[in-house]
Amino acid sequence: MSTSDRRQTGGGRARRVDAEANRSRILDVAEQVFGAGGESASTEEVARLAGVGIATVFRHFPTKAALLRAVLVRRFDRLREQAEALLDTADPGTAFFDFFRHLVADAATKIAIGEALLDAGGDSDGEAAEASNGLRRAVGALLRRAQQAGAVRDDVELPEVYALLVATSRTAAHAGLDEEVRARALTIVFDGLAPHRHQPGAG
Amino acid sequence: MSTSDRRQTGGGRARRVDAEANRSRILDVAEQVFGAGGESASTEEVARLAGVGIATVFRHFPTKAALLRAVLVRRFDRLREQAEALLDTADPGTAFFDFFRHLVADAATKIAIGEALLDAGGDSDGEAAEASNGLRRAVGALLRRAQQAGAVRDDVELPEVYALLVATSRTAAHAGLDEEVRARALTIVFDGLAPHRHQPGAG
DNA sequence: GACTATACGGAGTCTCGACTTCGGATATCA
DNA sequence: TGATATCCGAAGTCGAGACTCCGTATAGTC
Numbered sequence: 165m166s167t168s169d170r171r172q173t174g175g176g177r178a179r180r181v182d183a184e185a186n187r188s189r190i191l192d193v194a195e196q197v198f199g200a201g202g203e204s205a206s207t208e209e210v211a212r213l214a215g216v217g218i219a220t221v222f223r224h225f226p227t228k229a230a231l232l233r234a235v236l237v238r239r240f241d242r243l244r245e246q247a248e249a250l251l252d253t254a255d256p257g258t259a260f261f262d263f264f265r266h267l268v269a270d271a272a273t274k275i276a277i278g279e280a281l282l283d284a285g286g287d288s289d290g291e292a293a294e295a296s297n298g299l300r301r302a303v304g305a306l307l308r309r310a311q312q313a314g315a316v317r318d319d320v321e322l323p324e325v326y327a328l329l330v331a332t333s334r335t336a337a338h339a340g341l342d343e344e345v346r347a348r349a350l351t352i353v354f355d356g357l358a359p360h361r362h363q364p365g366a367g
Numbered sequence: 368m369s370t371s372d373r374r375q376t377g378g379g380r381a382r383r384v385d386a387e388a389n390r391s392r393i394l395d396v397a398e399q400v401f402g403a404g405g406e407s408a409s410t411e412e413v414a415r416l417a418g419v420g421i422a423t424v425f426r427h428f429p430t431k432a433a434l435l436r437a438v439l440v441r442r443f444d445r446l447r448e449q450a451e452a453l454l455d456t457a458d459p460g461t462a463f464f465d466f467f468r469h470l471v472a473d474a475a476t477k478i479a480i481g482e483a484l485l486d487a488g489g490d491s492d493g494e495a496a497e498a499s500n501g502l503r504r505a506v507g508a509l510l511r512r513a514q515q516a517g518a519v520r521d522d523v524e525l526p527e528v529y530a531l532l533v534a535t536s537r538t539a540a541h542a543g544l545d546e547e548v549r550a551r552a553l554t555i556v557f558d559g560l561a562p563h564r565h566q567p568g569a570g
Numbered sequence: 571g572a573c574t575a576t577a578c579g580g581a582g583t584c585t586c587g588a589c590t591t592c593g594g595a596t597a598t599c600a
Numbered sequence: 601t602g603a604t605a606t607c608c609g610a611a612g613t614c615g616a617g618a619c620t621c622c623g624t625a626t627a628g629t630c
Contacts, residue, residue, distance in 0.1 A: 180627055183577055206617060217579035222619060324551035331538035331552070332531075341530055348527035349534070356559030383597055386607060409587060420609035425589060 187224045190214045195235050199274035203232055233292045236280045240295035243267060247302035257315025260306045261354055264329060268350065271333035278330070278337035300326055317359040328353055390427045393417045398438050402477035406435055436495045439483045443498035446470060450505035460518025463509045464557055467532060471553065474536035481533070481540035503529060520562040531556055 179187075193214040197205045207228050211218040225231035246263070253259040271278040280296075300322070307325055310316040332353065336346050382390075396417040400408045410431050414421040428434035449469070456462040474481040483499075503525070510528055513519040535556065539549050 180576060182627065186577085207619085208617070211579095218618090219579060219620075220577075223577075226619090228618065320551070320555060323548045324555060327538060327544055327548055327552045328535075328555060331534040334537055335530060335534035345526045345530055348523070349530045352523060352527060352531060352559035353556060354559070356555035356557070383606060385597065389607090410589085411587070414609095421588090422590080422609060423607080426607075429589090431588065 183224075186214070186216055186220055190216065190221055190224060190231070191235060191238065194231055195239065195274075198232060198235060198276040202275040202279065207231070232276065232280075236277070237291055237295040239274070239277055240292075240299045243270070244295070244299040244302045247299065247306055251302075251305060251309065255315075256306075256309040256313035260310035260316060263303070263306055264354075265350060267329060268332050268336050268346065272336040272341075272346070275337040278334035303329065314359060316357050320357060325357070386427075389417070389419055389423055393419065393424055393427060393434070394438060394441065397434055398442065398477075401435060401438060401479040405478040405482065410434070435479065435483075439480070440494055440498040442477070442480055443495075443502045446473070447498070447502040447505045450502065450509055454505075454508060454512065458518075459509075459512040459516035463513035463519060466506070466509055467557070468553060470532060471535050471539050471549065475539040475544075475549070478540040481537035506532065517562060519560050523560060528560070 190210065194210045197210050197213060201209075207221055208218050210231070211221045214221070221231065225234060246266070250259040250263050280292075303326060304322045307316065307320075307322055311318055311320075332346075332350065335341060393413065397413045400413050400416060404412075410424055411421050413434070414424045417424070424434065428437060450466055453462040453466050483495075506529060507525045510519060510523075510525055514521055514523075535549075535553065538544060
């Protein structure tokens with residue numbers, strides 16, 4: 165309900181099926197390409213890997229920014245759905261920490277996602293910001309539930325938790341950080357989020 | 368002893384004082400410009416703000432990458448010196464946590480620094496990698512000392528600690544994360560680094 | 571099978587930014 | 601002060617990548 169409903173409403177005829185298939189393939193490829201190379205990857209490469217001409221890409225997405233936005237919206241929506249699904253999980257603590265881990269692992273192969281997690285919140289266009297906020301709210305719900313269950317300390321709030329989520333995701337997105345180190349770093353963060361602790365390192 | 372010693376050795380005459388002044392000013396401006404806008408900021412803007420022609424920038428630094436590298440080397444060296452100075456501080460725990468906080472705050476106004484903290488380690492040229500490793504080693508020394516003093520748990524190692532340092536620095540570097548949230552996020556990380564805790568959120 | 575709106579791809583244009591050229595200025599030294 | 605090696609800036613070149621034009625192909629409809 166976020167994308168791909170353009171001509172359906174408004175009177176004009178529906179999109180041709182080949183055009184719809186191309187649009188979908190372009191989105192898939194763009195997610196991979198921008199995921200691997202960041203947003204500096206070229207539109208031409210997306211077209212080539214999708215097996216279409218560059219004009220076709222620009223016909224479906226008027227600017228490169230629009231394409232990137234569409235990719236991000238889809239990704240954010242998917243992550244939000246996964247987060248919301250976890251709200252039904254039996255153990256709130258497991259749900260929260262698992263999703264944290266999942267998002268970081270997911271971002272590890274998607275540079276642009278990690279970057280965008282941050283950027284989309286502030287500026288950006290309405291749709292992308294909305295998708296980003298949707299994800300943020302879902303994380304907030306997981307957090308609150310985990311706190312009520314006593315799995316996360318009560319004195320932390322969404323902004324700093326989300327900041328840590330973004331920070332670890334963005335860093336995991338780049339090469340050079342192997343999986344084991346990432347897991348150990350997350351363990352430290354999770355320990356910091358756990359209840360029953362005193363204040364260290366205060367200046 | 369890392370930069371600015373070019374013509375001094377080797378027989379040729381020393382650099383003219385106006386040239387040396389320009390070189391220094393270019394480095395200062397470049398640090399600001401790349402700090403604020405990331406490495407995508409243009410060389411021409413550096414030249415303009417430094418009050419010189421663009422050719423002068425390229426005369427001193429043969430490529431944009433070389434300029435960026437010079438900026439980073441200088442910055443890394445400076446941070447390393449600060450870290451090493453803290454090794455004489457009375458309290459090892461305070462030294463470690465203060466430097467962590469300092470580095471994150473420093474990176475908050477220097478996008479390129481945060482990015483480079485990560486990148487320089489892996490590839491990059493010899494000089495930049497060396498400077499980066501120097502900083503990493505200095506952080507390692509602070510960490511070990513803090514652990515011996517019982518201010519940081521014994522079962523964490525430099526890779527994951529450095530990863531967290533990089534992660535929080537990079538994220539702090541972008542807009543939209545206010546100072547208070549940053550401080551609260553760091554508190555969580557520091558709590559995770561503190562000794563005497565059980566394992567939460569394990570899956 | 572023919573007709574047509576829709577979609578396609580290749581070959582452009584246009585802008586931007588890294589880097590060079592070269593004639594003119596100036597610090598340095600005698 | 602005069603000679604000159606060094607340094608400077610304005611105006612280029614060059615390549616890359618975002619975006620457009622237009623003749624051709626094809627899905628959808630009869």
